[in-house]
Amino acid sequence: MSQLTVTPVVVITLTATFLLLALDRSGELGRRQPPYAPPARPAAMAPAPAVVDSEKGKPPPHNDTLEDLPEGKGREVTFYACTACHGVALIKAQGLTRDLWDSTFDLMLEKHRMPPVEAAERAEILDYLSEQFPPRRRGRGGDNPFLK
Amino acid sequence: MQSAGTSDTSRRSVLMGVGIATVGAALPPAGAALAQGTQAAKGPKLLEMEGKARLAVLGDRPLVAETQAELMDDDVTPTDKLFVRNNGQVPELTSDPKAWKIKVDGEVNTPIEIALGELMSRFPNVTYQLMLECGGNGRSFFTPEARGNQWTNGGAGCPQWTGVRLADVLKAAGLKSSAVYTGHYGTDPTLAGETSKPTLSRGMPIAKAMEEHTLIAFRINGKDLPLIHGAPVRLVVPGWAGSLSTKWLSRIWVRDKEHDGPGMGGFSYRTPRKPIVPGSKGDEKDMAILESMPVRSVITFPADGTRLAAGTRKLDLRGHAWAGDWDIKTVDVSIDYGVTWKSTKVNPPANKFAWQRFAGSVDLPSSGYYEVWAKATDSNGVTQPFAAANWNPQGYGANPLNRIRILVES
Numbered sequence: 001m002s003q004l005t006v007t008p009v010v011v012i013t014l015t016a017t018f019l020l021l022a023l024d025r026s027g028e029l030g031r032r033q034p035p036y037a038p039p040a041r042p043a044a045m046a047p048a049p050a051v052v053d054s055e056k057g058k059p060p061p062h063n064d065t066l067e068d069l070p071e072g073k074g075r076e077v078t079f080y081a082c083t084a085c086h087g088v089a090l091i092k093a094q095g096l097t098r099d100l101w102d103s104t105f106d107l108m109l110e111k112h113r114m115p116p117v118e119a120a121e122r123a124e125i126l127d128y129l130s131e132q133f134p135p136r137r138r139g140r141g142g143d144n145p146f147l148k
Numbered sequence: 149m150q151s152a153g154t155s156d157t158s159r160r161s162v163l164m165g166v167g168i169a170t171v172g173a174a175l176p177p178a179g180a181a182l183a184q185g186t187q188a189a190k191g192p193k194l195l196e197m198e199g200k201a202r203l204a205v206l207g208d209r210p211l212v213a214e215t216q217a218e219l220m221d222d223d224v225t226p227t228d229k230l231f232v233r234n235n236g237q238v239p240e241l242t243s244d245p246k247a248w249k250i251k252v253d254g255e256v257n258t259p260i261e262i263a264l265g266e267l268m269s270r271f272p273n274v275t276y277q278l279m280l281e282c283g284g285n286g287r288s289f290f291t292p293e294a295r296g297n298q299w300t301n302g303g304a305g306c307p308q309w310t311g312v313r314l315a316d317v318l319k320a321a322g323l324k325s326s327a328v329y330t331g332h333y334g335t336d337p338t339l340a341g342e343t344s345k346p347t348l349s350r351g352m353p354i355a356k357a358m359e360e361h362t363l364i365a366f367r368i369n370g371k372d373l374p375l376i377h378g379a380p381v382r383l384v385v386p387g388w389a390g391s392l393s394t395k396w397l398s399r400i401w402v403r404d405k406e407h408d409g410p411g412m413g414g415f416s417y418r419t420p421r422k423p424i425v426p427g428s429k430g431d432e433k434d435m436a437i438l439e440s441m442p443v444r445s446v447i448t449f450p451a452d453g454t455r456l457a458a459g460t461r462k463l464d465l466r467g468h469a470w471a472g473d474w475d476i477k478t479v480d481v482s483i484d485y486g487v488t489w490k491s492t493k494v495n496p497p498a499n500k501f502a503w504q505r506f507a508g509s510v511d512l513p514s515s516g517y518y519e520v521w522a523k524a525t526d527s528n529g530v531t532q533p534f535a536a537a538n539w540n541p542q543g544y545g546a547n548p549l550n551r552i553r554i555l556v557e558s
Contacts, residue, residue: 057375058238059211060197085339087209089193095293100541103429104295111410113340135292135427146425 064088074128098130201228206297210234214302221448225305236336236347245380254402257322271312277502279306281441283389283417286546289536292427294543301446306503309384311365315358330357331407332394349409350391361501386501387472415542426539440472442547445524452552466507471526479506482521515556523549
């Protein structure tokens with residue numbers, strides 16, 4: 001008999017507790033606490049500098065994928081060689097002859113400290129870039145009679 | 149603020165009225181550079197970043213974003229509308245800006261290492277409205293494409309900067325007679341994440357460094373610099389390529405020869421001494437450093453692609469014009485592809501190296517499609533070409549006259 005009366009009380013109490021905890025966690029019970037901030041570093045010799053969010057004021061994140069480049073032979077090797085440093089958007093904005101893609105490659109190696117690339121790989125990348133991103137602007141200059 | 153003290157008589161409007169029969173032939177076909185510039189059909193990706201307006205993103209790694217012409221309409225560029233150009237990653241925001249160290253060494257009698265807080269209190273603080281412009285501004289107007297970020301005219305802005313004169317700091321360090329050039333260093337890591345080597349390190353002749361408007365700046369439009377614009381301190385070298393205006397400034401190395409850091413030499417920030425075939429590789433030996441930026445005008449109102457109500461016969465327009473080291477003398481507008489020109493009113497700059505407002509109107513004889521062209525002429529009489537001239541592999545110095553397209557409804 002005593003068990004029969006105690007059990008519903010326990011069940012109700014536990015249910016109410018879990019419900020309150022759940023509501024509290026989900027923020028339904030109102031925001032009583034400020035958002036979590038990491039504790040300030042303990043002061044040693046000098047007063048500790050204010051904690052700075054390392055992402056504060058930085059550019060939004062970027063997430064290029066292989067599929068952001070058009071399909072074609074050499075896409076993968078190009079993607080990984082180029083996007084180790086810069087975004088796909090920069091590649092896609094270009095429209096260059098193979099000659100200029102070739103000198104762009106030199107620019108990356110010589111001025112932007114791109115790691116060395118084997119000759120065969122370089123050729124594959126250059127084939128891909130000059131096939132996919134050739135000069136697109138036509139008219140005066142685009143079909144210059146003096147251009148090889 | 150100081151007045152530029154330039155000749156006012158030269159500002160008198162002059163109706164050019166020059167008929168140039170071959171204009172059409174001198175321009176790339178409609179829809180080439182112009183459509184590329186505005187991307188009216190698809191529209192550029194827009195920047196979504198706290199503290200920044202929805203600028204047109206040219207690249208996200210490194211972050212590069214330009215200001216659309218219609219967002220360049222403010223007299224003083226608000227900080228959120230200033231273009232963004234990075235060459236590497238963005239360093240972390242310092243927690244103690246006043247303790248940030250700046251070193252001045254090399255060809256000086258007394259090398260200096262000074263904390264920003266001390267710099268601010270030791271040297272006179274000055275405020276000017278100064279042009280900041282990317283060296284590659286206008287690159288997208290080249291045919292064929294030149295290598296790099298495809299800027300239209302939006303790699304430029306004219307906010308108000310507060311700082312100390314670089315000249316005062318160099319004088320305090322005492323320039324040796326061997327001092328001929330500067331080399332600038334910031335703390336931004338390279339795109340690969342290295343901090344041991346500079347991402348970019350450009351420099352300028354001592355005369356430009358000693359120019360009174362060349363600043364070590366710590367405030368923009370009265371507020372501390374945001375991180376993306378170089379917090380806590382940067383150089384502002386107005387009128388010359390923006391790459392000289394090093395963000396997150398840590399060191400100025402005074403050199404006894406032309407600086408040779410990354411961004412100097414080769415085809416970087418250089419234009420041909422003798423014209424080269426557009427689209428060709430060119431020869432490094434024929435290139436010379438781009439110093440003053442060229443004359444440029446941008447119509448900031450109305451926007452490209454504006455539809456006007458049926459019956460509209462007059463269009464008020466306005467914009468900004470600037471010319472690197474020089475002032476703007478005239479800005480003329482045309483609605484007939486440059487056959488006839490009409491002058492606009494050009495205001496004096498707030499101070500030397502500030503852009504100048506032009507405003508005027510054009511009469512529209514009928515309904516239909518018009519291109520409105522603007523062409524600025526600087527105080528040397530140098531004007532904007534009809535098409536981007538002096539093609540070079542990395543695309544500097546493209547400043548063709550500005551064009552917007554409008555439609556008067558029937």
